[in-house]
Amino acid sequence: MTIETQVSSAMIATQGLTFAYTEEPVLSNISLNFQAGEFTGVIGPNGSGKSTLLKLIGGILPSASETVFFKNRELSHYKKKELAVSIAWIPQEKQMAFPFKVIDIVLMGRHPYLSPLSFEGKDDYQIAEDAMKQTQVLEFAQRSFNEISGGEKQRVMIASAISQKPDVMLLDEPTSALDIKYQIEVLNILKRLNEDENKSLILAMHDLHLASKFCKRLILLKKGQVFCEGTPAEVLKKEILEDVYEVKVKIFQDDEDGSLLVVPESS
Amino acid sequence: MSELNPTITSSRKFATGIGLFFLIFLATLIIAPLIGPTTIDLGKALSGGIGSTGNVDADILFLARIPRILLGAVTGAALSVTGAVFQALLRNDLAAPFTLGVSSGASLGAVIAISLGLNFTILGISTLSIAAFLGALGTMYLVFGLVKTRYGDFPTSILLLAGVTANFFFASMVMFIHYMSDFTQSFQIVRWLMGGLDITDYQTVWSICPFVIVGIGGLIYVSRDMNLISAGVQSAMSRGVDVVRTQKIGFILASLITGTVVAISGPIGFVGLIVPHMVRLIVGPDLRLLIPCSMFFGASFLILCDTVGRTLIAPAEIPVGVITAMLGGPFFVWLLKRQNKRGNV
Numbered sequence: 193m194t195i196e197t198q199v200s201s202a203m204i205a206t207q208g209l210t211f212a213y214t215e216e217p218v219l220s221n222i223s224l225n226f227q228a229g230e231f232t233g234v235i236g237p238n239g240s241g242k243s244t245l246l247k248l249i250g251g252i253l254p255s256a257s258e259t260v261f262f263k264n265r266e267l268s269h270y271k272k273k274e275l276a277v278s279i280a281w282i283p284q285e286k287q288m289a290f291p292f293k294v295i296d297i298v299l300m301g302r303h304p305y306l307s308p309l310s311f312e313g314k315d316d317y318q319i320a321e322d323a324m325k326q327t328q329v330l331e332f333a334q335r336s337f338n339e340i341s342g343g344e345k346q347r348v349m350i351a352s353a354i355s356q357k358p359d360v361m362l363l364d365e366p367t368s369a370l371d372i373k374y375q376i377e378v379l380n381i382l383k384r385l386n387e388d389e390n391k392s393l394i395l396a397m398h399d400l401h402l403a404s405k406f407c408k409r410l411i412l413l414k415k416g417q418v419f420c421e422g423t424p425a426e427v428l429k430k431e432i433l434e435d436v437y438e439v440k441v442k443i444f445q446d447d448e449d450g451s452l453l454v455v456p457e458s459s
Numbered sequence: 460m461s462e463l464n465p466t467i468t469s470s471r472k473f474a475t476g477i478g479l480f481f482l483i484f485l486a487t488l489i490i491a492p493l494i495g496p497t498t499i500d501l502g503k504a505l506s507g508g509i510g511s512t513g514n515v516d517a518d519i520l521f522l523a524r525i526p527r528i529l530l531g532a533v534t535g536a537a538l539s540v541t542g543a544v545f546q547a548l549l550r551n552d553l554a555a556p557f558t559l560g561v562s563s564g565a566s567l568g569a570v571i572a573i574s575l576g577l578n579f580t581i582l583g584i585s586t587l588s589i590a591a592f593l594g595a596l597g598t599m600y601l602v603f604g605l606v607k608t609r610y611g612d613f614p615t616s617i618l619l620l621a622g623v624t625a626n627f628f629f630a631s632m633v634m635f636i637h638y639m640s641d642f643t644q645s646f647q648i649v650r651w652l653m654g655g656l657d658i659t660d661y662q663t664v665w666s667i668c669p670f671v672i673v674g675i676g677g678l679i680y681v682s683r684d685m686n687l688i689s690a691g692v693q694s695a696m697s698r699g700v701d702v703v704r705t706q707k708i709g710f711i712l713a714s715l716i717t718g719t720v721v722a723i724s725g726p727i728g729f730v731g732l733i734v735p736h737m738v739r740l741i742v743g744p745d746l747r748l749l750i751p752c753s754m755f756f757g758a759s760f761l762i763l764c765d766t767v768g769r770t771l772i773a774p775a776e777i778p779v780g781v782i783t784a785m786l787g788g789p790f791f792v793w794l795l796k797r798q799n800k801r802g803n804v
Contacts, residue, residue, distance in 0.1 A: 252696045276699030288690055289550035290744035300687050304699035308680055311470045356698060
């Protein structure tokens with residue numbers, strides 16, 4: 193209870209979050225606040241702990257006691273379904289072991305609202321249909337998930353999360369496996385969710401240009417620690433990136449939207 | 460208008476699927492008793508007088524064929540449902556009680572019970588069943604722990620290797636116990652290991668029914684949770700599934716029903732592999748539909764295999780386990796090849 197009064201008005205907060213799969217810590221002493229309605233990108237080199245951080249915030253990996261808070265309450269104090277209607281975590285799209293249809297996957301987002309033996313009702317179908325319209329996958333509703341393209345899969349995963357009706361959506365590298373057309377499609381959907389429906393978004397991202405183009409705030413991780421955070425312009429600086437990524441870079445700016453393009457130097 | 464037809468609600472889709480497979484089951488149940496090496500006169504058989512009244516037709520129908528068919532139904536249903544559940548929880552369609560070594564674990568449990576002279580019943584429950592259940596559960600625990608990676612995946616290669624290893628190990632343990640046991644026990648073990656549905660009576664069938672019904676009922680209760688797990692463990696967690704609890708319930712109940720039927724029918728392989736797969740092709744991977752449909756189709760499938768077994772080279776009989784293995788072996792190879800093509804191995 194004492195901790196709860198200390199915590200700020202942030203929607204999600206981590207306090208001294210440390211995590212290890214084995215002995216080597218993947219994340220150490222992470223203290224971050226995420227406000228409602230933010231569009232945040234988590235960036236950093238491979239193995240810097242981006243995905244792990246998202247999983248801890250989403251309650252998918254168990255954190256050490258009392259370190260991750262949602263609305264001032266520690267995650268472990270929530271019932272699993274209670275948390276699921278607030279926070280959705282969206283993995284990178286991949287093949288399923290079984291031939292689920294797209295509509296099946298989207299309806300799975302309704303799970304936290306259903307009691308054990310009940311079936312999805314008309315409301316659930318309506319919500320799923322709306323979600324699929326938003327991400328433009330309604331036409332694939334009856335197709336097998338495994339047979340659609342990577343970009344379509346990612347949009348289906350997002351539709352499933354939308355039908356979960358969460359406040360916060362965590363996306364683990366939503367664009368990494370996609371070509372540029374689908375990258376922009378997916379990010380525009382997320383941008384609209386953020387702007388029109390005030391969803392809080394936290395994305396783990398590889399592509400620094402897309403991160404600067406869409407995210408309002410960036411968190412840069414290095415070896416499991418927060419190296420720095422701020423607006424894209426504050427974080428994507430030559431000296432910072434050269435330190436973190438251990439490569440020489442040039443930074444160009446897009447004149448139209450001010451987004452930054454980070455180009456590694458070949459030697 | 461959209462392609463989602465909101466007038467076709469889930470529940471109606473489910474009722475249709477389950478109804479279809481129930482009808483198949485019912486038809487098998489009615490026709491199978493009429494088929495056999497001896498042609499029976501149905502009118503005479505139904506005219507009454509069972510056992511030592513000289514009504515041979517009635518004796519064959521009611522004392523030989525029907526109990527055997529009922530045992531086949533319960534065994535087939537149990538193994539098929541178990542297969543569907545293992546496949547979902549391990550996210551791999553090559554998982555089944557036989558391929559994972561769970562059936563042989565149950566066998567080992569039962570053989571140990573026989574060798575210790577523990578072949579009796581407590582409160583109507585045979586100690587063989589309890590030992591087989593513990594054997595099945597122990598194996599499941601072992602294989603699950605061995606195969607699971609840090610990311611919660613179950614790679615096919617390791618899964619199969621673990622199953623093969625478990626099968627070899629338990630088979631040699633069974634052989635060892637068999638070798639060390641005295642003549643009476645040795646005879647009991649051989650009879651039991653040969654398996655099959657032929658030596659049975661109504662009493663045996665009724666004694667295993669409650670476990671199988673409770674087990675399948677419990678699995679249906681957690682079927683939507685298991686659906687989400689079959690689509691991805693971490694996504695399931697994010698959608699509010701208590702994954703650890705669901706896995707525990709699933710494995711314990713699946714082991715319970717496997718152990719129960721293996722204790723009576725002996726090891727009958729591949730039913731749990733073939734049936735869920737065929738049913739999935741028709742009704743899809745949703746366990747709320749797949750479990751009840753596999754239950755009915757599994758029952759029909761094993762009755763059918765046994766009917767073939769007892770008529771093909773009549774008056775001699777082929778044990779039902781031989782028939783299922785002859786169908787299941789090639790089927791398994793086909794599945795493996797298909798997975799390999801998709802790059803899942």
